[in-house]
Amino acid sequence: MTAKIGVSLPAATFTVFGPDGPAPLTSEDLFKGKTVALFAVPGAFTPTCSAKHLPGFKAEVAAFRAKGVDTIACVSVNDVFVMKAWGADQGVGDDILMLADGNGDFTRAMGLELDGSRFGMGLRSQRYSLLARDGVIVELNVEAGGEFRVSSAEYMLAQI
Secondary structure: OOOOOOOEOOOOEEEEEEOOEEEEEEHHHHHOOOEEEEEEEOOOOOHHHHHHHHHHHHHOHHHHHHOOOOEEEEEEOOOHHHHHHHHHHHOOOOOOEEEEOOOOHHHHHHOOEEEOHHHOOOEEEOOEEEEEEOOEEEEEEEOOOOOOOOOOHHHHHHHO
């Protein structure tokens, strides 16, 4: 699949850190019947992701809610423990759902993988944001390599 506007999101299972530890969360459970703002980062704790991308969405939680977004989610090809630690480090609490795509299954199914082997990172996700309604992509903003502009919270808010 190549992600594009009007296409249903692929079936996948993420891992989230719940009250009893790591737990699966299917894409169907995440997206069905909801409006979801999802953004993907190449890696937790990486410079742009930690200094701009995640903090931008955290700062705009109320604005997203006011525009009818039910869930704000961050996905990365990292394990659930890294995503939990990064969320705690950034103080996102329950405002942003931290999704581990540890094996990159969702990322590959979206057709948005990035080969970070040159930097010792292996398979990662491209940086992007999307808005989905009931599992269908209605906005999709994929960054050009090395950029951070169209996947920002501010850019997405202007689209809603």
